Amino acid sequence: MAMKNQENVGILKKFPEASNKMYSFGSNVKKIAKEDPRKLIHSIKVGLAIALVSLFYYFEPLFDYEGFGVSSMWAVLTVVVVFEFSVGATLGKGVNRGFATFLAGSLGVAVHRLATFTGSDKLQPIILGLSVFSIAAIATFLRFVPKLKARYDYGILIFILTFSMISVSGYRDPVVLDKAITRVTTILIGGVAAIMFNVIIYPVWAGEDLHNLIATNIEDLGISLEGYGTQYFKKIDVKSEEELERISLKEYKCVVYSKASEENLVNFAKWEPHHGKFRYRHPWGQYLKIGDLVRECAIKINALNSDLTSCNMTQEGRKIIQEPCTKMSIECGSALKEIAMSMKTMTLYPTIDSHILKAKSSSEKLRSIIRNGDLIEELELQKLLPSTRIAS
Amino acid sequence: MAMKNQENVGILKKFPEASNKMYSFGSNVKKIAKEDPRKLIHSIKVGLAIALVSLFYYFEPLFDYEGFGVSSMWAVLTVVVVFEFSVGATLGKGVNRGFATFLAGSLGVAVHRLATFTGSDKLQPIILGLSVFSIAAIATFLRFVPKLKARYDYGILIFILTFSMISVSGYRDPVVLDKAITRVTTILIGGVAAIMFNVIIYPVWAGEDLHNLIATNIEDLGISLEGYGTQYFKKIDVKSEEELERISLKEYKCVVYSKASEENLVNFAKWEPHHGKFRYRHPWGQYLKIGDLVRECAIKINALNSDLTSCNMTQEGRKIIQEPCTKMSIECGSALKEIAMSMKTMTLYPTIDSHILKAKSSSEKLRSIIRNGDLIEELELQKLLPSTRIAS
Numbered sequence: 062m063a064m065k066n067q068e069n070v071g072i073l074k075k076f077p078e079a080s081n082k083m084y085s086f087g088s089n090v091k092k093i094a095k096e097d098p099r100k101l102i103h104s105i106k107v108g109l110a111i112a113l114v115s116l117f118y119y120f121e122p123l124f125d126y127e128g129f130g131v132s133s134m135w136a137v138l139t140v141v142v143v144f145e146f147s148v149g150a151t152l153g154k155g156v157n158r159g160f161a162t163f164l165a166g167s168l169g170v171a172v173h174r175l176a177t178f179t180g181s182d183k184l185q186p187i188i189l190g191l192s193v194f195s196i197a198a199i200a201t202f203l204r205f206v207p208k209l210k211a212r213y214d215y216g217i218l219i220f221i222l223t224f225s226m227i228s229v230s231g232y233r234d235p236v237v238l239d240k241a242i243t244r245v246t247t248i249l250i251g252g253v254a255a256i257m258f259n260v261i262i263y264p265v266w267a268g269e270d271l272h273n274l275i276a277t278n279i280e281d282l283g284i285s286l287e288g289y290g291t292q293y294f295k296k297i298d299v300k301s302e303e304e305l306e307r308i309s310l311k312e313y314k315c316v317v318y319s320k321a322s323e324e325n326l327v328n329f330a331k332w333e334p335h336h337g338k339f340r341y342r343h344p345w346g347q348y349l350k351i352g353d354l355v356r357e358c359a360i361k362i363n364a365l366n367s368d369l370t371s372c373n374m375t376q377e378g379r380k381i382i383q384e385p386c387t388k389m390s391i392e393c394g395s396a397l398k399e400i401a402m403s404m405k406t407m408t409l410y411p412t413i414d415s416h417i418l419k420a421k422s423s424s425e426k427l428r429s430i431i432r433n434g435d436l437i438e439e440l441e442l443q444k445l446l447p448s449t450r451i452a453s
Numbered sequence: 454m455a456m457k458n459q460e461n462v463g464i465l466k467k468f469p470e471a472s473n474k475m476y477s478f479g480s481n482v483k484k485i486a487k488e489d490p491r492k493l494i495h496s497i498k499v500g501l502a503i504a505l506v507s508l509f510y511y512f513e514p515l516f517d518y519e520g521f522g523v524s525s526m527w528a529v530l531t532v533v534v535v536f537e538f539s540v541g542a543t544l545g546k547g548v549n550r551g552f553a554t555f556l557a558g559s560l561g562v563a564v565h566r567l568a569t570f571t572g573s574d575k576l577q578p579i580i581l582g583l584s585v586f587s588i589a590a591i592a593t594f595l596r597f598v599p600k601l602k603a604r605y606d607y608g609i610l611i612f613i614l615t616f617s618m619i620s621v622s623g624y625r626d627p628v629v630l631d632k633a634i635t636r637v638t639t640i641l642i643g644g645v646a647a648i649m650f651n652v653i654i655y656p657v658w659a660g661e662d663l664h665n666l667i668a669t670n671i672e673d674l675g676i677s678l679e680g681y682g683t684q685y686f687k688k689i690d691v692k693s694e695e696e697l698e699r700i701s702l703k704e705y706k707c708v709v710y711s712k713a714s715e716e717n718l719v720n721f722a723k724w725e726p727h728h729g730k731f732r733y734r735h736p737w738g739q740y741l742k743i744g745d746l747v748r749e750c751a752i753k754i755n756a757l758n759s760d761l762t763s764c765n766m767t768q769e770g771r772k773i774i775q776e777p778c779t780k781m782s783i784e785c786g787s788a789l790k791e792i793a794m795s796m797k798t799m800t801l802y803p804t805i806d807s808h809i810l811k812a813k814s815s816s817e818k819l820r821s822i823i824r825n826g827d828l829i830e831e832l833e834l835q836k837l838l839p840s841t842r843i844a845s
Contacts, residue, residue, distance in 0.1 A: 108590030111586070141610065205492045360752070
């Protein structure tokens with residue numbers, strides 16, 4: 062009896078644990094939907110596109126029983142695989158898939174003809190096997206070349222896939238060669254459907270995302286720099302300093318680690334046509350350079366941060382440098398914030414330069430106050446200034 | 454005539470340009486193969502696997518004409534798609550594909566039965582369309598959950614794919630349902646072939662790569678710290694300082710930006726069985742923590758670096774601090790290098806602690822020399838010490 066009770070308790074203990082996990086998973090999902098409703102819309106778009114393409118092939122035999130038959134599944138497959146979050150990614154995958162299928166199909170048919178041309182039953186498998194081996198091996202190796210990987214990775218994969226499938230199945234069943242044309246057609250239909258659904262209903266542009274990501278990173282730096290200067294002098298107890306460092310480190314990490322997503326977005330954006338304020342062939346590569354400068358800037362701010370927290374200054378010393386320091390960080394921060402704003406609105410703010418001049422004069426003042434000093438940050442900020450200038 | 458000559462010159466100019474590009478591409482490819490010969494071996498492995506599986510299905514009808522037929526292409530397709538560089542990635546994709554195909558197939562057949570059960574021709578497309586829409590939308594949204602994305606992204610994609618294909622094509626042609634079993638079998642054969650080829654011929658373990666990456670990062674930090682201390686005091690002209698900063702920044706960026714590849718490797722390594730010194734369920738998550746600590750360490754060293762380059766010290770001042778500074782950086786550097794070595798060989802080096810103690814005593818000495826000073830680095834190094842300790 063006692064054991065049974067214990068068991069019950071064990072189960073009861075496990076039950077809330079599992080339900081807790083379920084609950085936290087649910088709230089996690091909710092959070093994702095709330096933070097970026099576009100993700101929810103994207104899911105509905107994908108569901109709609111797949112269901113409609115499926116139903117198209119479901120109803121199709123009613124009109125014409127000699128339709129696409131089993132090949133119809135290639136359309137559904139293409140929609141599922143090609144439909145990505147942003148327009149650029151979808152276009153990139155669609156174009157890659159289309160071109161690769163066409164190229165590999167032609168090459169596959171050519172190799173197949175060559176193999177049958179020899180007429181020998183013994184030579185045929187050797188020719189086919191060798192060509193599949195060599196083309197698959199070379200194409201796989203090309204996937205390691207960074208430039209090709211960035212833009213054509215998916216295309217090369219589909220190329221290997223289609224080539225080996227056509228050159229092998231083509232031999233066994235000559236009808237399959239005719240079917241290849243049907244397959245290319247259905248893939249085209251699927252690809253076009255995916256792109257249409259993606260572009261027409263609430264399109265998500267990778268270029269816009271990239272633009273906003275960089276602007277937000279600059280703004281974050283500005284805010285943290287501005288807040289940092291004022292907060293540092295307000296509360297000087299250890300606890301708030303630690304918190305300060307933690308917050309700035311979090312933002313810092315966000316900025317530093319956004320490199321990978323910036324590179325992805327640039328690769329997607331390159332596929333996108335004219336949209337909003339961005340034309341096709343917008344100089345997306347420049348955004349990477351700005352991103353790198355922002356990162357360097359963040360690293361400098363972090364260095365300054367650890368300088369300040371590690372040097373033990375007296376109360377009086379702090380009071381002396383308070384005014385120019387605060388002003389300097391506020392001016393620098395607002396310059397960064399205005400650069401971010403001018404990026405977001407794509408108009409030039411005339412006040413940016415004056416902020417930078419003010420920051421520079423405060424830094425001069427600070428330097429004249431402490432010539433003997435144990436502070437290095439003015440030099441840090443001096444370094445910071447040119448990089449903010451370039452970032453604009 | 455003159456124009457024609459000009460044209461010729463234009464073409465001649467373009468020709469070496471194109472051949473130059475080809476040449477640089479070729480040397481680029483060569484470099485990749487030289488830097489990591491495993492990539493070349495991997496390409497040959499993929500070519501071999503695809504060619505052999507293709508030939509298996511090519512010869513198969515000779516034994517038994519009622520074989521897999523068109524379904525055979527699913528085996529080739531699976532090999533192409535599942536075969537990844539490391540064992541972990543291949544296993545992850547294979548398991549994902551297998552489970553997802555099985556689950557989606559069962560669910561697809563169930564929905565199909567439900568739709569035919571109603572017996573109404575009008576209800577059927579509605580039930581099918583609604584189920585495809587809702588399942589595709591929900592599954593697509595789940596792909597945004599970071600935890601699911603890290604491990605099951607490919608599985609969810611295949612789930613959507615298989616479910617929509619089976620529930621739609623299943624209705625139109627009842628024979629297709631029977632074929633579904635053949636399809637699952639061929640996918641299994643393809644998956645197993647890919648995994649076998651990957652594991653048996655020169656396997657590349659993601660876990661080992663991760664282990665080495667982290668150890669190399671620690672070693673790099675150690676080398677740069679060691680070299681930094683000695684070089685800083687040897688040549689004090691501006692040019693070498695700039696170069697110094699450039700070198701250390703390059704290493705620094707390597708360490709900081711390796712976060713994404715570390716996370717990928719951890720995700721792959723989690724799929725890997727016992728190999729070498731690593732068992733299944735090796736605490737791979739801990740490597741991410743060490744990686745983060747190494748990054749923090751790199752950030753601290755970088756902060757110290759910019760401190761030193763920005764503070765204008767006199768020749769004499771430098772001479773006074775030279776001995777303890779050099780010793781400190783050398784001891785810290787060798788501690789880091791020994792930590793890296795002890796990681797690589799997986800044995801504990803007893804001398805690490807003594808290096809750290811020596812570094813600490815030098816740092817004490819340095820602090821006693823300059824109490825009034827304009828140097829902050831000893832505090833930086835003090836901060837560095839605990840993080841190197843934790844990293845071990």
